[in-house]
Amino acid sequence: MSEQTIALVTGANKGIGYEIAAGLGALGWSVGVGARDEERRESAVEKLRAAGVDAFGVPLDVTDDASVTAAAGLIEERAGRLDVLVNNAGITGGEAQMPTTVDPVTVLTAVETNVIGVIRVTNAMLPLLRRSASPRIVNMSSGVGSLTRQSTPGAETGPIAVAYAPSKTFLNAVTVQYAKELRDTNILINAACPGYCATDLNGFRGVRTPEQGAVVAIRLATLPDDGPTGGFFDDAGVVPW
Numbered sequence: 001m002s003e004q005t006i007a008l009v010t011g012a013n014k015g016i017g018y019e020i021a022a023g024l025g026a027l028g029w030s031v032g033v034g035a036r037d038e039e040r041r042e043s044a045v046e047k048l049r050a051a052g053v054d055a056f057g058v059p060l061d062v063t064d065d066a067s068v069t070a071a072a073g074l075i076e077e078r079a080g081r082l083d084v085l086v087n088n089a090g091i092t093g094g095e096a097q098m099p100t101t102v103d104p105v106t107v108l109t110a111v112e113t114n115v116i117g118v119i120r121v122t123n124a125m126l127p128l129l130r131r132s133a134s135p136r137i138v139n140m141s142s143g144v145g146s147l148t149r150q151s152t153p154g155a156e157t158g159p160i161a162v163a164y165a166p167s168k169t170f171l172n173a174v175t176v177q178y179a180k181e182l183r184d185t186n187i188l189i190n191a192a193c194p195g196y197c198a199t200d201l202n203g204f205r206g207v208r209t210p211e212q213g214a215v216v217a218i219r220l221a222t223l224p225d226d227g228p229t230g231g232f233f234d235d236a237g238v239v240p241w
Contacts, residue, residue: 004054006079007221008032008071010062010121011089013040016140016194018048019214020086024221025053032075034060034089036067062089062117072124081131084221087118088140093163102162110163115170122178129187137178137189138220141232145169145193148240172232172241179230188223192216193234 007024011017013035025031025048033048033055035041041057048055058074061067075082093110096102118139129135145168149155157165175191182189194213216235220227232239 004079005029005083006032006075006081007084007086008034008058008075008082008125009086009088010034010060010117012086013037013044016210016213016217017086017088018044019210020088020217020221021055022048022051022053023211023214023218024084024086025051025055027222028054029084030054030056030079032056032058032071034058034062034071036061060089060121062087062121063112065120068120068124071121072128075125075128080128082125082128083132083134084136084138085122085125085129086138086140086217086221087121088217089117090114090140091164092161093167097159097161097163099160099162107163107166110167111170114164114167115174118171119174126187130185133186134225135187136221136223137187138217139171139175139189139191140217141171141175141191141193142168143193143195143234143239145172145191146232146240175232176230183229186225188220188227188229190220190223190229191232191239192220193232193239195234 007029009017009021012021012033021031021033033041033045045055045057058071060071091113093106144157144165150157172191175189178189195208216233
């Protein structure tokens, strides 16, 4: 089995996920590019390899049990363990998210990917992560998931979004629960806020680059063994819950 550090980044075919994969690959790691779309996934793998990254494609739909199980099997066969999992795949849930008029299906759809998908992937990968000497899990959240910021008058937290924003609050809460259960292990799990990055998730309206958004994830993926767990961080440090 390989002694090279092995990472899996979900939703890694573009945007912040791609830049996280590129950043981890630049460390000499072997990086699994998790993505649903075969063409985009393989294109991303080719681009990463051209840049010198030891990248490999991982067919992965975080909303599908069979897909996630197969992805874990692929990594098991390739490396026998997983050192770092970055749960980056996410959706906004679309427009029209005023709470008084939203279609409840819109909320369910956002939660299915942004929360349940993270739980599904994390639990499937945990047996592989437990074989690592220094396992790390990074959940890509958002500053809009901060209840403190959302409830502070005048704070800039974007448009009202009853599906997307609460799904990230939910993800933050789930991250804390995992940290509590895993506190007596060597697994460190944290939530990351990449900032408002220009990606197709927001129609490229963001003010930060995907490369800038990837920095905090790379930092949390490479934490020392005495690093924090169960926290919420951005480039500046701790984000208030």
